[in-house]
Amino acid sequence: MTNDRRRYIESNPQNCSGCRLCELVCSTKHNPGMTNSKKARIRVVIEHRENKNDPRVCRQCPEHPCLEACPVEAIRIPPGRGIPIVEAEVCTGCRACVEACPGGFMYFDEDANAALKCDFCGGDPECVKNCPQNAIFVKTAE
Amino acid sequence: MGTLEGKDSGPRVTIRFLAPFRGRDNWSLEVPITPGEPLSSVFQRLEAGLCRELKEKVIDPPHPPFGVNVNGKRVVKDQFEQVRLTGSEQISILALLVGG
């Protein structure tokens, strides 16, 4: 099963209240037993003085330059998943994918020395479920 | 502002909804009344959906989380029968929300 209709997380920055729940729950989802926004695959850029908040996360683009850039094939599309996933054990921490992403949506876990990419939580994104403002939502590409 | 019936004259009261009713907060309704009509009767005559919502939020609960004021004075639900309207009253319905 391939991802014929691309599904991804879209954002509506005007609605974002800057609560960072998305970051906190994302980190816990992928690291049970803790919460640490530095391990989140979604990051909110916040400018408090003007209350301008921007949740930024991978759009699962079909070109996947991240996968193309990886020199050790640590980023692959697993069978049935349809989107590129970072395999942390294989990743050497070179950050080529971080450089390659045109949206700046690849993050880096300093602790684990591995790249961080949204994996869509296997279909039911945790961040979207917890956003109180509909600032992030699931979109299906045309 | 809405009117319940098309009458141009006659005594009427204004009900201001200062909490969400029928999906909106901060709206009002003018209701024609018969002089001496109890407040409870006016509530019962409102449109079915609104009447139901009032019953649910203001009348049925033993200690309703919403309050009713008539001309700036709080009226508890046990008094709705006793309050007789003359036709110029300002009625407001509000949430008992003090989160300051």
Added chain:
Amino acid sequence: MKLCGYAGKVLDIQLDGEKVVWKTEPLEEKILRRLIGGRGYGAYLLYRLAGPTVKPLDPANPVILSTGPLTGTPLAGSKFVSITKSPLTGLFLDSYSGGELAGEIKYAGYDHIVIRGRCAFPSYLYIENGKIELRDASHLWGQSALDTEETLKKELGSEAKILVTGPAGENLVPFACVCTDYYHQSGRGGVGAVMGSKNLKAVAVRGSGGITLADSAGLERFRLYLIEKFKKSNYGELRVKYGTTYTTVSVSSIGVLPTRNFQQGTFEGIEKINCFTMKEKIWESDHGCLGCQAPCMNFVRGRKGKVRVAGPEYETIALLGSNVGVDDIEAVAWFNELCDAYGVDTISCGNVIAFAMECYERGLLDQKTTDGLDLRFGNAEAVGALIPKIAKREGFGNWLADGVRKAAERIGKGSEHFSIHVKGMEIPGYEPRGAYPMGLAYATATRGGCHRRAKPVEIPKNRFQYDNFGYQGNAEMVKKLQDAREPIHCGILCDALLRFCFEADMKDVADMYRMVVGWEDISAQELSTLAERVYTLTRCYNVREGTRRKDDTLPPRFLHDPLPDGPGKGKIMGDDTLNRMLDEYYDLRGWDRRTGVPTPETIRRLDLEEIVGSLPE
């Protein structure tokens, strides 16, 4: 046993002239279960560090930035609390704030940051995980709190979370606040002045760590449960839509809105400054605290875009709106931004300005004394001119800059009668003559004239039978409302978890502690005892400073004058009513009826002997 939720450390900082000396200490496990964190554990620290020989502006008086095990977790709105001995009251002060700093303190690896001593010249602290540095702040001294934060964000990167004191703090105004994320304040009681007395302009924190969670799967389900509670709640929707400003509607409806220095309980201009007008005229977007499902702050723009601020909260609309006779929401937003920029508490500031206005209208002050300001109620331009003067202690501003108690002492001529404070702390946005239990709440709040311990206004009479114009049942209600806050203020999470938004109960709170920290056997009953313990501990602190029954009182206006309007019209509270409420309250708390001092039995029952020792009578 490894505890989750906590960072596990107290950071103990000594500002020593041109350098900083610091050490970390583990949390004391035998105290931890008894006091948990936040207000509870912070009270323990302050009890040890700032006794009667330490004056509020002495170097030895600590600023303690406290968090709890729940802070920084994805549960509900995270808060931190600034704990110190107040320059305004000389008593225990706990002042809460939202903002990202709450989580960042934990992520940097600390549960509490204790700051003592004094810098030789204007400085700021830079804390990045285990790196603690004292840096030059001479380029920031004199700057507004807002500009200071912006400058530091540019210098340090936006990942640094900053706590700032404004010009008022630098000038040791005893109701100077501290600010973070521009628009969040630890508002009350003068934390900003304590920082100013240390020549400490800011504290910047940056952390790369996280927080361990005992049962993260349980928390995942619990969050969805909280979201459901919110959807089914009575007031959740209103809370998000209007924030605290909806209170303008509810308090007006029972005639307890402070108007013109608490001369009235209703304000004819209320429609022009209520929540609906705010939303319609100046609201732009929502802002939320770290981790909060119900973002309730209103980011507004006013005065043709020249004013932008997250606010005004209800208290600001009351104290700097109806209480000063101003019926223009844009003006109130302007006052809010001025207070944020200069770093003063909007409640105390509004209260003392209203006091000055009443003095002026009564002829106790003339225009020469007020530097030419026409201080009639309603004069918005005068209020806007006066706020900076107070912060800078300029001219007539300096008459007011030490708070309303001192202002009345200076002006005299009977003005003490309408100097509206308890224990020196200016009273906030609820007129107790229309809700007598609120009077008891003010008289017995830990930090003085404060609404954040109990707020017995508009409580539906389900669990409590009380009397808005008598004393029956009031003591029990006030005690229970005070106790309900404690487990959340030790957590520290936002009070919105309670009746007015999520409607979580003590069993829910116990579940939160169980899932975050791993205390399998924690119960609602235990939290109830915790609440009594913390409340009595903070009372012991105040007793040690000299507080007795005679200080648990109200301004003469509240006790002896009737309200001229609203449901309270013509009724006089009287000393007898207050005394009866106090008698019952002290009995419930286990404090001596005569003196208001916690009895030795109570101290023993609440496991406080070790901490408190024996109290003076």
